[in-house]
Amino acid sequence: MGNDVKVNEVVETLVRYYFPRATRIWDPTCGEENYQFAAWIGNSKYDYFSSDVRQTKWSMFLNDVFLPGLRDSCVDVIVYDPPYVPYARVDDRGKNYAISATTSPLKVLDFYNPEIFRAFHRITRQGIIVKCADFYYPVNSNNLVPILPRIVPNIEKYFRVVSITVYRYFYRYIPLLQLRLRKIATKHRRALIVHTYYVVAHKKVMTHYRYQEISKDIEPISPDIF
Numbered sequence: 001m002g003n004d005v006k007v008n009e010v011v012e013t014l015v016r017y018y019f020p021r022a023t024r025i026w027d028p029t030c031g032e033e034n035y036q037f038a039a040w041i042g043n044s045k046y047d048y049f050s051s052d053v054r055q056t057k058w059s060m061f062l063n064d065v066f067l068p069g070l071r072d073s074c075v076d077v078i079v080y081d082p083p084y085v086p087y088a089r090v091d092d093r094g095k096n097y098a099i100s101a102t103t104s105p106l107k108v109l110d111f112y113n114p115e116i117f118r119a120f121h122r123i124t125r126q127g128i129i130v131k132c133a134d135f136y137y138p139v140n141s142n143n144l145v146p147i148l149p150r151i152v153p154n155i156e157k158y159f160r161v162v163s164i165t166v167y168r169y170f171y172r173y174i175p176l177l178q179l180r181l182r183k184i185a186t187k188h189r190r191a192l193i194v195h196t197y198y199v200v201a202h203k204k205v206m207t208h209y210r211y212q213e214i215s216k217d218i219e220p221i222s223p224d225i226f
Contacts, residue, residue, distance in 0.1 A: 008039045010167055010198065011079060011129065015046075018162060018200045019126050022076035023047055026123070028065050029081050034058040036081060036131075049075065065116055073125045080120070081131040082111035105137050105145050112151040114158075121158035127202040128159060134194045148197060159201035167196040 015022055023046060027037050030050035038058070040048050051063040063069060065082065112132070120128050132147045148164065155161060 005167075006039075007036050007167070010165070011036045012040070014129055014163070014165060014198055014200055015077060015079075018129075018202075019077050022126055024075045025049065025077050025079060026070070026075040027051070027079050027081075028063060028068065029083060030056065030058040031081075031083065032056050032058075036079060065111070065119075066113075068119045068123060070123045072122050075124055076126045078120050078124045078128045079131075080128060105135075108135070108145075108147075109150055112154055114154045117155055117158045121203060121206070124203055127200070128155075130155060130199040130201070131196065132199065133196040136194070144194075148199075152199065155199060155201055158204055158206070160204055161199060161201045163198075163200040165198040165200070167198060 015025065025037075025040075025046050025048050027034075027048070027050045030037065030052050034050065034057070037048060037050065040046060049060055050058050051061050052059040053062065053064050055062065065080070112130075117128075130151070132151055134144060134146050137143055137145050152161060
C-alpha cells in the first residue's frame with residue numbers, strides 16, 4: 001500500500017477480502033476527520049456505526065474503548081484506530097488520555113491492552129482490523145519503537161492474526177529537503193518513513209473456562225521492555 005492510496009480504500013479492501021460476509025461495522029475511534037470511513041457513510045452495502053469518547057462530526061454515539069458498553073456479537077467487524085501517537089497534535093481525542101509529545105510508550109501500549117481485545121472479542125462476530133504504527137520516542141531522536149512485537153501477542157490472546165498489511169507514510173509529512181535541514185540543525189540521523197500497519201484478525205472460538213485462564217495470565221506492561 002503506497003502513499004497515493006487513500007486510507008478508506010485500504011480499509012475497504014481489507015474488509016471485502018477478509019470479511020466478505022460482513023455487513024455491520026463498528027469504528028470505536030472515529031475521531032474528528034474520520035479518514036478511514038468518511039467515504040463509507042451512506043454506503044448501502046454496510047451498516048456503519050461510529051463512536052468516540054466525545055461528540056464529533058462523525059460520532060453517532062459516545063463510547064470509551066476502555067469500558068465498551070455494546071452488546072455481545074452486535075457487529076461483524078471492528079476497525080480500531082486509537083489516538084495513540086505521542087506526537088499527535090491535530091486530533092483532540094488525545095487530550096482525553098493526555099497524549100502529547102512527552103507521552104511515554106507505555107501510554108501508547110495502553111490502547112492495545114489485552115482487556116480491550118477481550119471486550120472486542122465479546123462484541124464482534126467475525127473479527128477485527130487494528131491500526132498501529134511504529135514511532136520515535138522521544139520525537140526528535142533516533143530511538144525507533146517498533147509496535148508489532150508489543151501488541152500482536154495481546155491480539156492473539158483472543159483472535160487469530162491472518163494478515164498484516166503495511167501502509168507507509170512520511171513521518172510528520174515533512175519533505176525530504178526539510179528533513180535534511182533538520183538533520184544539520186539537530187544532528188539526528190533517521191529514516192524519513194515510518195510504517196503504519198493494519199493487523200487483520202479473525203475471532204477465536206473460546207469457552208468461558210479459557211476466558212478465565214487468559215485473564216488470570218494477563219500481566220501489567222513492564223517499562224523494561226523499552
